[in-house]
Amino acid sequence: MKKRNVKFYLAIYFKIISQDIKSKLSYRVDFIISTMGILFTNIAGFITFWIIFKNFDNINDWNYYEILFLYGFSLMALTPTQCLFDNNWNLRDYVYSGDFIKYCFRPIDLYFYYISEIFDLKGIGEFMMGVGIIVYAWINLKYSVTILGILALIVMWIAASLVMAGIMNIAAATCFWMNNSGYVMVTVFKFTEYTKYPIDIFNKGFRIFFSFIIPIAFVTYYPSMVVLNSHNLPILTIIAPIFSVLFFYISYRIWMFGASRYNGTGT
Amino acid sequence: MKKYLVLIRTGIMDKLNFRVSLIVTFVGNIIYLITIYFLWKAIYLSSGKETVNGMTFNDTMIYLVLATALFNMMEIFLVWYMGNQVRSGKIVFDLIKPIKFGLYMFFGQLGEVVVNFVVIFLPTVVIVYIVTGGGILAGKNILLFFVAMILAFIINYCINMLVAALCLFTESSWGINIMKEVIVSVLSGKSIPLAFFPNSIKSIVELLPFQAVYNTPLTMLINNNLSVENYVKMFGMQILWLMVLLCGAVWFWKYSLRRVTINGG
Numbered sequence: 465m466k467k468r469n470v471k472f473y474l475a476i477y478f479k480i481i482s483q484d485i486k487s488k489l490s491y492r493v494d495f496i497i498s499t500m501g502i503l504f505t506n507i508a509g510f511i512t513f514w515i516i517f518k519n520f521d522n523i524n525d526w527n528y529y530e531i532l533f534l535y536g537f538s539l540m541a542l543t544p545t546q547c548l549f550d551n552n553w554n555l556r557d558y559v560y561s562g563d564f565i566k567y568c569f570r571p572i573d574l575y576f577y578y579i580s581e582i583f584d585l586k587g588i589g590e591f592m593m594g595v596g597i598i599v600y601a602w603i604n605l606k607y608s609v610t611i612l613g614i615l616a617l618i619v620m621w622i623a624a625s626l627v628m629a630g631i632m633n634i635a636a637a638t639c640f641w642m643n644n645s646g647y648v649m650v651t652v653f654k655f656t657e658y659t660k661y662p663i664d665i666f667n668k669g670f671r672i673f674f675s676f677i678i679p680i681a682f683v684t685y686y687p688s689m690v691v692l693n694s695h696n697l698p699i700l701t702i703i704a705p706i707f708s709v710l711f712f713y714i715s716y717r718i719w720m721f722g723a724s725r726y727n728g729t730g731t
Numbered sequence: 732m733k734k735y736l737v738l739i740r741t742g743i744m745d746k747l748n749f750r751v752s753l754i755v756t757f758v759g760n761i762i763y764l765i766t767i768y769f770l771w772k773a774i775y776l777s778s779g780k781e782t783v784n785g786m787t788f789n790d791t792m793i794y795l796v797l798a799t800a801l802f803n804m805m806e807i808f809l810v811w812y813m814g815n816q817v818r819s820g821k822i823v824f825d826l827i828k829p830i831k832f833g834l835y836m837f838f839g840q841l842g843e844v845v846v847n848f849v850v851i852f853l854p855t856v857v858i859v860y861i862v863t864g865g866g867i868l869a870g871k872n873i874l875l876f877f878v879a880m881i882l883a884f885i886i887n888y889c890i891n892m893l894v895a896a897l898c899l900f901t902e903s904s905w906g907i908n909i910m911k912e913v914i915v916s917v918l919s920g921k922s923i924p925l926a927f928f929p930n931s932i933k934s935i936v937e938l939l940p941f942q943a944v945y946n947t948p949l950t951m952l953i954n955n956n957l958s959v960e961n962y963v964k965m966f967g968m969q970i971l972w973l974m975v976l977l978c979g980a981v982w983f984w985k986y987s988l989r990r991v992t993i994n995g996g
Contacts, residue, residue, distance in 0.1 A: 504910045515927055523774050
């Protein structure tokens with residue numbers, strides 16, 4: 465049997481997603497409408513921001529451009545979850561209808577196979593918008609552009625994306641234990657709307673809640689500090705990369721544990 | 732009449748079947764509201780002003796809490812349902828039922844909304860009333876609010892029905908649904924009270940049907956100093972849009988049905 469190294473999985477991954485992309489591209493109208501949907505969401509988010517800042521000139525001493533930076537970063541951090549881990553949204557239906565069993569018979573990692581089945585192109589528009597906003601905010605904040613700064617931002621972006629994907633893994637995995645768990649995903653996903661506000665507006669209890677229980681602060685706030693507060697990095701920013709890997713691994717174990725309890729619908 | 736009552740009952744039973752989801756939604760909402768609380772608290776503290784656009788922090792909070800509750804109460808997943816039914820082809824089973832599809836869905840959804848009203852909206856109003864020590868005055872406004880809410884529900888249903896009919900053309904229900912949600916939540920004043928909108932935008936938004944869904948009933952519930960003229964204007968707007976959208980939805984649905992092709996079976 466062939467050895468299962470990273471290369472093996474990567475090769476399979478690209479095979480699977482290229483099939484999915486091909487099938488997606490044959491529905492061009494759907495792609496255009498979905499992309500527009502995502503753009504609409506983000507423009508609306510932007511308008512909300514703009515209206516708030518028309519009435520108030522700062523939130524907790526964070527100015528417009530700093531908050532905008534957080535906003536742009538959160539868009540970028542949500543993209544990988546949207547593009548690569550989108551199949552989590554369908555998990556509930558597969559489990560409910562019994563179709564999930566087909567994934568259990570593949571001789572590769574169950575989670576890997578399940579997730580790689582879908583590549584969601586429409587997230588790319590969101591990513592572009594995030595990059596655009598960050599660049600715009602960066603210029604207006606008059607920060608200097610250094611290679612180190614950009615590298616740090618990329619590392620933090622990967623860390624943030626892993627945390628976000630992990631959150632959705634756990635939320636999706638609840639369907640192995642309960643029916644109709646779509647509500648869990650919808651509820652958890654709603655919180656991501658609040659990733660874009662600075663965590664220091666909350667009191668201590670909620671800071672802990674959003675840092676460690678539903679760690680949305682690791683999706684935007686802590687990682688962004690690498691740029692916004694580079695002279696005085698919070699400790700949680702420094703540990704964010706390690707935290708994210710650990711968190712993602714835990715979410716993977718939870719997902720797999722749930723899947724191991726799955727015993728089909730009997731059809 | 733009996734068949735409609737049965738549909739409402741089915742909707743209620745359907746909803747109550749998923750008790751855990753009700754609890755999750757409830758807890759989720761509490762956390763969501765706490766988040767809003769801290770956000771606006773920070774916003775008001777930073778501004779150093781008591782009132783902004785005629786709204787104090789308390790007013791804003793009452794408005795947003797009730798808007799969220801109202802939104803959760805009236806949230807219907809018609810477009811989702813439609814998208815799935817069209818894609819799987821099961822829509823034919825809904826269409827051949829001896830009842831108009833629009834009415835069939837309406838009464839089913841009404842049942843769910845009734846549950847939501849009792850489980851979500853009523854407790855929220857009571858809590859707000861207690862916490863603010865009578866921030867919402869109980870009086871004739873309750874009655875007027877009730878009427879406005881029913882009109883709002885029908886308007887909301889018509890908007891959803893119009894959008895759902897689009898699914899018969901494209902099958903791209905995800906994108907369509909999300910666009911609808913975004914437009915409604917921004918233009919209805921659900922995310923930010925309409926009072927905060929810049930004047931030029933506000934005057935346009937006030938002519939649109941979306942604010943009749945959330946802003947109108949809420950204003951009636953919260954604001955006790957409205958003149959008769961205001962009431963007439965607000966109800967007039969609601970009824971006007973209700974008629975326009977109802978006719979639009981009925982016509983568009985009929986038109987779409989003629990065009991629809993359903994795969995397989």
